[in-house]
Structure formats: structure tokens, C-alpha cells
Amino acid sequence: MERAGVRPMTTVQQADELIQAQVRNYGTERVPFELAVGRVLAEDLTADRDMPAFNRVTMDGIAISYNDFKNGAREFHIAGTQAAGEPPIDIDANGQCVEIMTGAVMPQSVDTVIRYEDVEMNGSTALILVDQIEQGQNLHLRGRDRKQGDVVATKGTLITPALINTIASVGKTEVLVNKQPRVVIISSGDELVEVNETPSPWQIRRSNSYTLKAVLQQYGLTADMRHIPDEPQQTRESIGHCLENYDVILLSGGVSMGKFDYIPRALEELSVAKIIHKVQQRPGKPFWFGASADGVLVFAFPGNPVATFMGAYRYFIPWLQASVGMQTKQPVYAVLSEDFTFKPELQYFLQVQLGYTTEGKLTAKPIAGNGSGDFANLADTDAFMELPLEKTTFKAGEVYRVWLFK
Amino acid sequence: MERAGVRPMTTVQQADELIQAQVRNYGTERVPFELAVGRVLAEDLTADRDMPAFNRVTMDGIAISYNDFKNGAREFHIAGTQAAGEPPIDIDANGQCVEIMTGAVMPQSVDTVIRYEDVEMNGSTALILVDQIEQGQNLHLRGRDRKQGDVVATKGTLITPALINTIASVGKTEVLVNKQPRVVIISSGDELVEVNETPSPWQIRRSNSYTLKAVLQQYGLTADMRHIPDEPQQTRESIGHCLENYDVILLSGGVSMGKFDYIPRALEELSVAKIIHKVQQRPGKPFWFGASADGVLVFAFPGNPVATFMGAYRYFIPWLQASVGMQTKQPVYAVLSEDFTFKPELQYFLQVQLGYTTEGKLTAKPIAGNGSGDFANLADTDAFMELPLEKTTFKAGEVYRVWLFK
Known part of the structure; x- marks a missing residue:
């Protein structure tokens, strides 16, 4: 049992560094590209063809040789029709044109597209109605965006919906991505009952695990869930099983010094070494973090719902x-919109509602709760504002870092 | 066929209003609460019990009667142990204490908790080491956050991971949410082949549909996909089927004036009325929007990938x-970080990379592409900046609205 004041408490900054020192690499795997959004590329993607792969028409209309137009021709015989997806038709462009569709390949003998809006079509002839055209207009030239073999996305890139277009275009039905850790969320304690159960007057429903699972889901990670009753043998077996089958254990509650908190004992018996216990912060001071000899990491958040929520966004994510x-996300800063006071010598994570001004500023409005256990207000907020430890009064207009709930 | 200049083109603002005038209500449905993140509550949620439901201990330690302490008592006989989840033990507090755990119900005869750190435990006695305590400390009193019957989340609230905690706590295994529209994404054109196929030199792979599907997935909506070949009968049948089985059809390409664009004809034959065709914007000018007599909506984005992507975020979402x-999202504004010029009389959607300054400002850096068809750069950007139609030069430091890719 540790006593307050025996040694300086771990700061948030130190906790951050200790956790970042335990960053792992779980290898790579191939996944279908349609399921790859949110994952990180573990390979460079290259263009299998030029992009575009051919001289591509970008307007419906007629294709002519610019020279004919320059030499005064305005009326053209329609020699054929070139649809998208078809091989280029072979015409002698001399005074002739091709009726041509968006997305079609441009036939060799023509070089300029005039859109329908600027043409009068009369049976087999087309009359150009404009006096000014540019050679090569309405064409997306082969290889203009990328050349065959060019890297179109580098290893380490986050796969977004925009990148899905590139991946599909280069024909990568499966992409190599970094593997995610296998994560289990453990709740414990006989005071917890399932959501569909009616708690006795001194029990509550299990809720933190579901919140954690939902937070992870936002980041594309599906975690398993498990509950451990207050019983030493079962606690040990269950934690032991998780240490063998997962890369990360997330605990919410159950790691305090209480007589019936069998988890700290089980972790010790199973040789999970403590790296952090107690951080100079509110909420979430009793946060515990450790690693097994095999490298399995344990993030143990205090049982209060706001502390668990904050710990997930501040440390686990x-x-x-x-x-x-x-790649490390850019820190986000916001302007505090109201004065706020917090006296204890702890780094405070203030629940705030974000706003955007027409001056391009991000603002943060404190939403007062009933202390760290009141998660009912949490749903009205968007972020935690991390208020520096050194100060106790925070003035409207001051700027501090915020941690967005995605 | 419409000709340029015949009537003023629809502005982005007008397009917005015309689309918002078609907002629908698809009714409600019950979903398991674990699958409800991202959905919108269609009912008020109320607390089934006080929150907390009992006087809840927030620290491990001992529980005493404050009066004993006030009267000078520092050493207490440990009369029993109160674990979380167990019914309150019955003790006579006079000079006695209860060893008590976080999460436990507070027995009636005691009113104040002193944490282990401030107590010396010696077999069956506990010695309080501190001189200052507050009556009622380390307790979360029954009903302090919410009373039984209080509304804990109102109809219309977006379900976030934070709200999941509240939902689980009040025992709502299923929640009533607003139904989502049934959406189908249609691609068309013989120039498109599947991602796993090798296109002929004049074909390309189908990619816009997958991007649209990924964008919708970000918003929790799973859309079906369908491809229509360039053939009038099949086009009509396929669109007809979709009009009967979906609430919304998203098209990418296939609605231009081209000779082989059978879709506009099919939409007309199937009595889908045009509401918008062509918007004074780049990219995406040929955007088409309409509604069937039954109220099925058709968003037809131009085939170029950036136009489709922009249209999805600017109009569909x-x-x-x-x-x-x-609830309508607050508009987001950012500071343009470089000068930019755009001459055409169109509202330009500039691809930008967002940044955050330590002054709490959101900045937007233009990322130059090769015109509207170049989606290879799109993956390096976070948002479109909507540059006003009236201006042609935009200076660093000016602030404009941005549309984030989530």
C-alpha cells in the first residue's frame, strides 16, 4: 500500500511518455480493401497503369482536329460515335468529327473536344457555334495525374474513403495493413449486474465496458468483453487466460486497494509489472498501467465512468x-470561453463543448458536472480540455489543448 | 438539352435549400443499445432509479460517524467489512467503524469515509492519522446526479459512446431510434470493370461506388451497390427496381447528355422529376437531383471522383x-493559409489540409491538384473550403467555411 506524499506522483506528461515507451508493432495482415477504412497501409501502393490510362474525354460533344478549326472549318461530318468503354474508332479526321462521350478514349486522329452546348447537331453534321476553342480542351491526358509505377500512397498512410478510390483504381482488392492489437475489456465486481437485469438497491448495471467498447469501435477496433466476479481463484484464472490470448487488457475499476479487489493480487501473481500507478490528474488519479513479461499491456482505469472515458481518449487511443x-495527430487547441478555477494540485481534464467562430477560432465552453463520477453531463460535451497543473485559475480567452471524443 | 446562359444556373445556396426541402422522416425502430452509436434517439430516456441509486462510497477505507471524530475519537474498532454489491451491514457506529470498499453502499449508522491512505490498520482496530476530515466526505449521495424519473437524454440526441454509459445504466437494452433511409449506390457505364479485373486500355475500374459506400459507412449507414451496363432496357429495369426498393438512389456518373447515358431517359420514363440540374460550382457542376412521385430521392453526382466525393459531403450527408x-451541425470556419485565385464564375470547393495553431485557430492549406478529376491528391486533404462565388482572389488570413471529411 502506498501512502500519499512518499514520492512525487507521476505527472500526465510522464504517464504519456511511459505509455508511449510501450508502443508495439503487431505485424501486418492483408484485408479486403472495402474493409480497410481506418487501417494503416503497411505497403506502398503503385499505379498499375498511367492515371488516366488513356487520353480521356471529360465532356460529351464532338471531337475534331484543332487544325481543321484553325483553318476555318465549322461544319463537320459526323464520321462515327465513340462511346465510353469501347476501343477507339478509326477515322480520317480531315473535315470530319466524332460524336464522343465523357469517359471515352480519344481516337488518334482528333485532339480537341467541343461540348454539345457549343455545337448544333443536324443529322449527320455538327456545326460549331463558338469562335474560341483551345487545342486539347476537354481532355484528361494519359498519365497526367500519375505514371505507371508511381507510388500513389505510401506505407504508413491512414486509409480514408478518399484513398479507397485510389486503391480501387489501381486494382488492389486486398491491401497490406498493420495489424491491430487483440483487446479485451474486463469489468469486475459483484456490485455490477448486466444491462438487462434489475440491480438490487446496492448494485448498479455494467456500463463502462460498453462505453469503452464503443470508443474503440469508433477507431475501428472490435474488443471482446469479459466480467470477473469478486472471487480470487476465478479472477486469477480469468486474467491468466486474457494474458495468454490478448495483446491488451483494459480494466475499468477493480484495481484500487480494496479488500475485495482481487485483480491487483492476480496481476502481481501473474507477473504483470507495474509501470504507472496514480497520476497527478483529475479525474482518473488511481490509473494503473503495466506490462507482462510477454509484453501484454494492462491499462487499468479507475471505475468511475468519466475517469475511464478520459483514460481511454488520453492514454489508450x-x-x-x-x-x-x-502518424501522430496534430494537437488541437481551443480558446476557453469562460473563466474556470481548479485548486487541487492535479492536472484537470475539463469537460467542454466545442464551438467554431466565424474568425476561424475553436472555442471550448466548460460544462459543469457533479464531479468526476457524473457521466450524465459527459454526453453533452465534445472534448476534455487539459488544464496545466501549475495554474489554478484559467481565464476566458486563454488557449489550452483539447482532446476530442473523435 | 439545356444551353448555357438560357437561364441562371442554380447556386450552391439554392441547391442546398432545394435539397433541404426534401428532408424526409423514415419513422423509428428499436435497436440493441450496443449497435446504437451514431443513431439518433427517438424517445426520451429516463432514470429508472436515482443516480446514484444509493449512498455510494467513492474511496476504499473506513466509514465512521463524523460525530465520533468530532468528539475526539481517532481509534475505532472495526465492526465489519462492507463490500461493493452487498447489502449494507448493520452496525452500531458508536466508536466503531466499517472497513468499506469503493462502490459499496454506505451503512445507515455511518456518514463519512476516510481513505486507507489516512488510516493505520492494526488487526481489528483502525487509527485515523489526519486531523481534518469533512462530514460526508468520499460519498456520492443517492440521487445527486439525477432523480428517478428524470430525463437523462432527450429525443433527438445523437448517441455517442458517452451516452452509451447512460443508456446501459438505466437498463435500456433496446433504444428507439430514427430509421435510416435505405440507400443504393449505382454505377453505370461499360467503361467500368470490377476492381479485381484488368481493364482494357480504354476502360477503368469501378471506384466511385466504393468511395461513396465508405463515406456513408463513416456515418453508420450501410448502402447497397449496383452496376448498370450501357443498355436501355436493363437501365430502365434496374432503376425501376431501385425506385421500388430504396428510399434514396445515389448515382455517380451516367447523367450527362451523352448518347449512351440511358439513365436520364430511364429517370424520365419512370417519372422521377428533376429538381436540380447543374449547380454553379466546381467541381460537380453537372450535379442532378430529383424525386419520384413516391418520394424516392435521386442524387446524381457527376462521374469525376472528386465531384462525387464533394457532392456526398456537401449535399447528401x-x-x-x-x-x-x-441537430444541424455548427458550421466550421478556417483561416486560409495561402493566397488562392479562382477566376471562373463558379463557387469553388478548394481541397485543403487543416491545421491547428496554439492560438486556437483552425487553418486551411490549399493542396493543388490537377483539376477536378485528380483524386490522387484528395487523400492528402481533410476538407473542402467553400470559396464565395462573388470573389476571384482569396488572401491568406481570410476566413471561409470548410466541410470536413468527417
Whole structure:
């Protein structure tokens, strides 16, 4: 049992560093490209063809040789029709044109497209109604965006819906991505009953695990869930099983010093070494973090719902993103919109509602709750504002870092 | 066939209003709460019990009667142990204490908890080491956050991971949410082949549909996909089938004036009335929007990938959010970080990379592409900046609205 004041408490900054020192690499795997959004590329993607792969028409209309137009021709005989997806038709462009569709390949003998809006079509002839055209207009030239073999996305890139277009275009039905850790969320304690059960007057329903699962789901990670009753043998077996079958254990509650908290004992018996216990912050001071000899990591958040929620966004998600190879996100800063006072010598994570001004500023409005256990207000907020430890009064207009709930 | 200049083109603002006038209500449905993140509540949620439901201990330690302490008592006989989840033990507090755990119900005869750190435990006695305590400390009193019957989340609230905690706590295994529209994404054209196929030199792979599907997935909506070949009968049948089985049809390409664009004809034959055709914007000018007599909506984005992508975020997603009852999102504004010029009389959607300054500002850096068809750069950007139609030069430091890719 530790006593307050015996040694300086771990700061948030130190906790951050200790956790980042445990960033892992879980290898790579191939996944169907349609399921790859949110994952991180573990290979460079190259263009299998020029992009575009051919001189591609970008307007419906007629294709002519610019020279004919320059030499005064305005009326053209329609020699044929070139649809998208068809091989280029072979015409002698001299005074002739091709009726041509968006997406079609441009036949060799023509070089300029005039859109329907600027043409009068009369049976087999087309009359150009404009006096000014540019050679090569309404064409997307072969290889203009990328050449065959060019890298179109580099290893380490986060796969977004926009990148899906590139991946589909180059024909990668499966992409190599960084593997995610296998994560289990453990709740414990006989005071918890299932959501569909009616708690006795001194029990509550299990809720933190579902919140954690939902947070992870936002980041594309599906975690398993498990509940451990207050019984030493079962606790040990269950934790032991998880240490063998998962890369990360997330605990919410059950790691305090209480007489019936069998989890700290089980972790010790199973040789999970403590790296962090107690961080100079509110909420979430009793946060515990450790690693097994095999490298399985245990993030043990205090049982209060806001502390668990904050710990997930402040500690677990940044670790997860680093471990799947995501580039570090830029920190986000917001302008505090009201004065706020917080006296204890703890780094306070203030629940705020974000706003955007027409001056391009991000603002943060404190939403007062009933202390760290009141998650009912949490749903009205978008972020935690991380208020520096050194200060106790925070003035409207001051700027501090915020941690968005995605 | 419309000709340029015949009538003023629809502006982005007008397009917005015309689309918002078609906001629908698809009714409600019950879903398991674990699958409800991203959905919108169609009912008020109330607390089935006080929150907390009992006087809840928030620290491990001992529980005493404050009066004993006030009267000078520091050493207490440990009369029993109160674990979380167990009924309150019955003790006579006079000079006695209860060893008590976080999450436990507070027995009637005691009123104050002193944490282990401030107590010396010696067999069956506990010695309090501190001189200052507050009556009622380390307790979360029954009903302090909410009373039984209080509304804990109102109809119309977006379900976030934070709200999942509240939902689980009040025992709502299923929640009533607004139904989402049934959406089908249609690609068309013989120039398109599947992602796993090798295109002929004049074909390309189908990619826009997958991007659209991924964009919708970000918003929790799973769309079906369908491809229509360039053939009038099949086009008509396929669109007809979709009009009967879906609420919304999203088209990418196939609605231009081209000779082989059978879709406009099929839409006309199937009595889908045009509401918008062509918007004064780049990319995406040929955007088409209409509604069937039964109210099925058709968003037809131009085939170029950036135009489709922009149209999805600028027109479809705001319509979707309104139609599932989400409160209108606050507009987001950013500071342009470089000068930019755009001459055509079109509202330009500039691809930008967002940044955050330590002054709390959101910045937008233009990422130059090779015109509207170049989606290879799109993956490097986070948002479109909507540049006003009236201006042609945009200076660094000016602030404009941005549309984030989620």
C-alpha cells in the first residue's frame, strides 16, 4: 500500500511518455480493401497503369482536329460515335468529327473536344457555334495525374474513403495493413449486474465496458468483453487466460486497494509489472498501467465512468494509434470561453463543448458536472480540455489543448 | 438539352435549400443499445432509479460517524467489512467503524469515509492519522446526479459512446431510434470493370461506388451497390427496381447528355422529376437531383471522383443528418493559409489540409491538384473550403467555411 506524499506522483506528461515507451508493432495482415477504412497501409501502393490510362474525354460533344478549326472549318461530318468503354474508332479526321462521350478514349486522329452546348447537331453534321476553342480542351491526358509505377500512397498512410478510390483504381482488392492489437475489456465486481437485469438497491448495471467498447469501435477496433466476479481463484484464472490470448487488457475499476479487489493480487501473481500507478490528474488519479513479461499491456482505469472515458481518449487511443503505425495527430487547441478555477494540485481534464467562430477560432465552453463520477453531463460535451497543473485559475480567452471524443 | 446562359444556373445556396426541402422522416425502430452509436434517439430516456441509486462510497477505507471524530475519537474498532454489491451491514457506529470498499453502499449508522491512505490498520482496530476530515466526505449521495424519473437524454440526441454509459445504466437494452433511409449506390457505364479485373486500355475500374459506400459507412449507414451496363432496357429495369426498393438512389456518373447515358431517359420514363440540374460550382457542376412521385430521392453526382466525393459531403450527408433527426451541425470556419485565385464564375470547393495553431485557430492549406478529376491528391486533404462565388482572389488570413471529411 502506498501512502500519499512518499514520492512525487507521476505527472500526465510522464504517464504519456511511459505509455508511449510501450508502443508495439503487431505485424501486418492483408484485408479486403472495402474493409480497410481506418487501417494503416503497411505497403506502398503503385499505379498499375498511367492515371488516366488513356487520353480521356471529360465532356460529351464532338471531337475534331484543332487544325481543321484553325483553318476555318465549322461544319463537320459526323464520321462515327465513340462511346465510353469501347476501343477507339478509326477515322480520317480531315473535315470530319466524332460524336464522343465523357469517359471515352480519344481516337488518334482528333485532339480537341467541343461540348454539345457549343455545337448544333443536324443529322449527320455538327456545326460549331463558338469562335474560341483551345487545342486539347476537354481532355484528361494519359498519365497526367500519375505514371505507371508511381507510388500513389505510401506505407504508413491512414486509409480514408478518399484513398479507397485510389486503391480501387489501381486494382488492389486486398491491401497490406498493420495489424491491430487483440483487446479485451474486463469489468469486475459483484456490485455490477448486466444491462438487462434489475440491480438490487446496492448494485448498479455494467456500463463502462460498453462505453469503452464503443470508443474503440469508433477507431475501428472490435474488443471482446469479459466480467470477473469478486472471487480470487476465478479472477486469477480469468486474467491468466486474457494474458495468454490478448495483446491488451483494459480494466475499468477493480484495481484500487480494496479488500475485495482481487485483480491487483492476480496481476502481481501473474507477473504483470507495474509501470504507472496514480497520476497527478483529475479525474482518473488511481490509473494503473503495466506490462507482462510477454509484453501484454494492462491499462487499468479507475471505475468511475468519466475517469475511464478520459483514460481511454488520453492514454489508450494515442497508444493504439502509434502501435498501428498512424502518424501522430496534430494537437488541437481551443480558446476557453469562460473563466474556470481548479485548486487541487492535479492536472484537470475539463469537460467542454466545442464551438467554431466565424474568425476561424475553436472555442471550448466548460460544462459543469457533479464531479468526476457524473457521466450524465459527459454526453453533452465534445472534448476534455487539459488544464496545466501549475495554474489554478484559467481565464476566458486563454488557449489550452483539447482532446476530442473523435 | 439545356444551353448555357438560357437561364441562371442554380447556386450552391439554392441547391442546398432545394435539397433541404426534401428532408424526409423514415419513422423509428428499436435497436440493441450496443449497435446504437451514431443513431439518433427517438424517445426520451429516463432514470429508472436515482443516480446514484444509493449512498455510494467513492474511496476504499473506513466509514465512521463524523460525530465520533468530532468528539475526539481517532481509534475505532472495526465492526465489519462492507463490500461493493452487498447489502449494507448493520452496525452500531458508536466508536466503531466499517472497513468499506469503493462502490459499496454506505451503512445507515455511518456518514463519512476516510481513505486507507489516512488510516493505520492494526488487526481489528483502525487509527485515523489526519486531523481534518469533512462530514460526508468520499460519498456520492443517492440521487445527486439525477432523480428517478428524470430525463437523462432527450429525443433527438445523437448517441455517442458517452451516452452509451447512460443508456446501459438505466437498463435500456433496446433504444428507439430514427430509421435510416435505405440507400443504393449505382454505377453505370461499360467503361467500368470490377476492381479485381484488368481493364482494357480504354476502360477503368469501378471506384466511385466504393468511395461513396465508405463515406456513408463513416456515418453508420450501410448502402447497397449496383452496376448498370450501357443498355436501355436493363437501365430502365434496374432503376425501376431501385425506385421500388430504396428510399434514396445515389448515382455517380451516367447523367450527362451523352448518347449512351440511358439513365436520364430511364429517370424520365419512370417519372422521377428533376429538381436540380447543374449547380454553379466546381467541381460537380453537372450535379442532378430529383424525386419520384413516391418520394424516392435521386442524387446524381457527376462521374469525376472528386465531384462525387464533394457532392456526398456537401449535399447528401447534410440531407441524411437532417432526415435522421440530427441537430444541424455548427458550421466550421478556417483561416486560409495561402493566397488562392479562382477566376471562373463558379463557387469553388478548394481541397485543403487543416491545421491547428496554439492560438486556437483552425487553418486551411490549399493542396493543388490537377483539376477536378485528380483524386490522387484528395487523400492528402481533410476538407473542402467553400470559396464565395462573388470573389476571384482569396488572401491568406481570410476566413471561409470548410466541410470536413468527417
